[in-house]
Amino acid sequence: MVSQLPVRILGIAGSLRTGSYNYALLRAARDLAPPGAEVHLLDRALLAGIPPYNEDVRAQGEPASVTALKEAIRQADALLIATPEYNFSIPGVLKNALDWASRPPETSPFSGKPVAIIGATAGTWGTVRAQMHLRQVCQALNMFPLNRPEVLVAFAAEKFNADGHLTDETARQLIRSLLEELVRWAICLRRRP
Ligand SMILES: Cc1cc2nc3c(=O)[nH]c(=O)nc-3n(C[C@H](O)[C@H](O)[C@H](O)COP(=O)(O)O)c2cc1C
Secondary structure, three states: OOOOOOEEEEEEEOOOOOOOHHHHHHHHHHHHOOOOEEEEEOOHHHHHOOOOOOHHHHHOOOOHHHHHHHHHHHHOOEEEEEOOOEOOEOOHHHHHHHHHHOOOHHHOOOOOOEEEEEEEOOOOOOOHHHHHHHHHHHHHOOOEEOOOOOEEEOOHHHOEOOOOOEOOHHHHHHHHHHHHHHHHHHHHHHOOO
16 A cells, blocks of 8 residues: 655665775665655565575465565555676666566566666666566566656776765766656656546
């Protein structure tokens, strides 16, 4: 059930790395959230505790980490996923978490959920290929991804300072705009019959 204002956004980073640029992007998003929106960051310990997907394990009872992830998704009005790019796609850690939370499909917390996608890489292409794959997964999950603006942070080493603070003003402005659009999108979807 979607709450009234503030719009609650759950930030999920697809990286467990301590110095993760993508987690740092989410921290920036939390600081840049517009009035009327709150960005809450999913605890990465929770993500790290999710076992590799196995239908036999699920049949014996859903792991507590998965139940907690699903509940966090349910509580959110919208998701903000920051994905690294691994071999032109999304990391297994992220895909595994999405797969677990999507079962059983009848009660999936993703269905009808607005989502925005961002990503950072030390490389050249700003995670564009991973983001396109993630959009395809969002379609399978019946989520509603925001189309624009695209937030593709390339050459990340130059865009964050030593403390992991996003210093690049263009990226900061894009994240601001994205969050404004995501809030509008969440409110718009909330009003649908
Ligand atoms: C297995 C693996 C594959 C990778 N493949 C790509 C890739 O296809 N494109 C890319 O831009 N960076 C690639 N990278 C580099 C990551 O994008 C980079 O390590 C990034 O900082 C990871 O995100 P994080 O800082 O949030 O942990 C790869 C890294 C790993 C470990």
